Amino acid sequence: MALVQLIHIAHARSGDKGDTSNIGLIARESKFYPILVREVTAERVKAHFEELCHGTVERYEIPNLEALNFLLNESLDGGGTMSLRSDPQGKTYSTALLRMEVQVPDDLL
Amino acid sequence: MIRIANGQGFWGDSLEAPIEQLRRGPLDYLTLDYLAEITMSILQKQKLRDPAMGYAHDFVQMIARGLDVIVGNNVKVIANAGGVNPEGCRQAVLNVLRKAGKHGVKVGVVAGDNLMDSLDSLIERGIELRHMETGEELATVRSRVMSANVYLGAEPVARALGMGSHITITGRCTDTGIALAPMVHEFDWKMDDWDRLAAGIIAGHSIECGAQSTGGNSFIHWPDVPDLADVGYPIVEVETDGSFVFTKHEGTGGRVTVAGVKEQLVYEMGNPREYITPDCIADFTTIHLADAGDNRVRFSGIQGRPATPFYKVSISYSNGYKAIGSMLYAWPNAFEKAQAADRILRQRLDRLGLQFDKIHTEYLGAGAAHGLKLAGKPLGDIPEVVLRVGVRSQNKHAVERFTKEIAPLALNGPPTASGLGAGRPKVEEIVAYWPALIPKTAVEATVSVEAS
Structure with missing residues (x-):
């Protein structure tokens, strides 16, 4: 096992709906999708974003796209027009997630 | 097969993109999105100051510049540029057409989305317009409401196309509905053919954010995306069975890949099995993607479910x-x-x-x-x-x-x-x-x- 930053095995895009940020996390290769499913749980994402996300985190699996979708509730300071943040729509949260480190079997790397 | 393009991902997007979409290759339909959530309130303020305003002026300029191709090559245009004054927008477009000597071009308007004048009667009738997340009644902020619009779907737009509309202007209408409407019209899809409608909705979602699906704002391998200065905006080539190829005009910059398309598909997604639109519920977990050659990705297998009995209302x-x-x-x-x-x-x-x-x-x-x-x-x-x-x-x-x-x-x-x-x-x-x-x-x- 090796500790690997998600950016090496996944890519991502984030968007917003009101005060909720969504992050789509996509495996770079098929062999990495089961790693994402196993390692990147809603609980871990909530802990990872503790400074930014004040609500719950929901996770959805999209196996056909080899992707996970995360909804981070209460994470945009009220959302779009209310927000005082320089990133009111959480567009940079995609790469914030890619900072996470996960365990990957050596033979997959 | 029909070719439906997007030339505007949001109000403020490239002014050249729709012109390039018209100029660089064949199209049947050009769709344009001008409304963000906040836009309606800005347009409402403009209309209060001047009753002739309240729509996207950029759109009228675009029509003036693209007119020869739009009319000459019979490219139909659909845009939610009407804002809170689609009729005012239509009159401005008709003026442009007449000045250019283009007579007999039909301009359609889809309206009925604006609830600003009927809010009180709706509340009186027991339609409380509760906040979808907090559950509060609208009455608590009623005096501060600046705009209120229903997100309409594809059906009225398809009706306008059926009446021969060449340039169709809507108020608040979903981006996906604007793209689905030509399919419903051209292929005579029924409004309860849920799988096909869902395919059209996902085609619409794939193009609705402009160049974000053709290499712009693309995370994966971004330094290798060629010639973003001349990035091609997205086009879908849709078959009558609802399968489609996602692509861009030949010779343009940017890049279409399966990975890049996936980034757009997950953008602003909620529950992937329940992508709720006025037209149907689309299931993103049924999409089958395949590389179909240079800058081409094929979508197939998409399934949908019946629409809900509700429209979403956007109130500011x-x-x-x-x-x-x-x-x-x-x-x-x-x-x-x-x-x-x-x-x-x-x-x-x-x-x-x-x-x-x-x-x-x-x-x-x-x-x-x-x-x-x-x-x-x-x-x-x-x-x-x-x-x-x-x-x-x-x-x-x-x-x-x-x-x-x-x-x-x-x-x-x-x-x-x-x-x-x-x-x-x-x-x-x-x-x-x-x-x-x-x-x-x-x-x-x-x-x-x-x-x-």
């Missing part, structure tokens, strides 16, 4: 004021100086007795985007930091007073400070967003067509 209301100010601090000890300036500023605001709902501080260049926990403390003595402080309050005076406390920091705070931009920060009225549902039976979408 006035909710206080905000202002954001900033100051640049340079080496040495840039971060420490910016932090000291923030402490001093907050002490002064406190002494002035000003009340804010929130004071928010960021240090651009030192963890503003991801936070210090994820980004880590700045390593070493970094070259510069921008202190950025925002305040929010229901009290306009407090926000105005705040804007006068930033500039003095240049002389009466920590050293090597430099103001960014010109003058004091601007006080902005906060337009907040209130999503609600309304029974479809309470809304009547209207369609009319007028020739130049």
Whole structure:
């Protein structure tokens, strides 16, 4: 096992709906999708974003796209027009997630 | 097969994109999105000042520039450029057509989305328009409502196309519905053919954000995306069975890949099995993607489920004021100086007795985007930091007073400070967003067509 930053095995895009940020996390290769499913749980994402996300985190699996979708509730300071943040729509949260480190079997790397 | 293009991902997107879409290759339909959630309230304000305003002027300019191809090559145009005054937008477009000597071109309007004048009667009839997340009744903010619009779907747009509309202008209509409408019209899809409708919705979602699906804002291998300066905007080639190929015009920059398309598919997604639109519920877990050659990705297998009996309503209301100010601090000890300036500023605001709902501080260049926990403390003595402080309050005076406390920091705070931009920060009225549902039976979408 090796500790690997998600950016090496996944890519991502984030968007917003009101005060909720969504992050789509996509495996770079098929062999990495089961790693994402196993390692990147809603609980871990909530802990990872503790400074930014004040609500719950929901996770959805999209196996056909080899992707996970995360909804981070209460994470945009009220959302779009209310927000005082320089990133009111959480567009940079995609790469914030890619900072996470996960365990990957050596033979997959 | 029909070719449907997107030439505008949001209001403020490239003015050249729709013109290039028309110029660089064959199209049957050009769709354009001009409305963000906040846009309707801005347009409503414009219309209050001048009843002839309240729509997207950029669209009228675009029609003027693209007219020869639109009419000459019979490219149909559909845009939600009507804002809160689709009829005003139509008259402006008809004027452009007549001035150019293009007579007999049919311009359609889809309306009925604007609930501003019927809000009170709806509430009286027991339609409470409760906030979808908090459950509160609209009555609690009724006096501060600035705009209220239903998100209409593809059906009335397809009706306009059936009436021969060449240029179709809608008010609030879903981006996906604008793309689905030509398929419903051309292929005679029934409005309960859920799988095909879902395929059309997903085709619409794949193109609705402009170049974000053809190499722009694309995370994976971004430095290798060729010629973004001339990036091609997205096009779908849709078959009558609902399968489609996602592509862009030949010879344009950017890149279409399966990985890039996936990035767009997950954008602004909720539950992937339940992508709710006025037309159907699309299931993103049924999409089958395949590489179909150079800059081509094939979509197939898409399934959908029946639409809900509700439309979504987008309501905006006035909710206080905000202002954001900033100051640049340079080496040495840039971060420490910016932090000291923030402490001093907050002490002064406190002494002035000003009340804010929130004071928010960021240090651009030192963890503003991801936070210090994820980004880590700045390593070493970094070259510069921008202190950025925002305040929010229901009290306009407090926000105005705040804007006068930033500039003095240049002389009466920590050293090597430099103001960014010109003058004091601007006080902005906060337009907040209130999503609600309304029974479809309470809304009547209207369609009319007028020739130049």
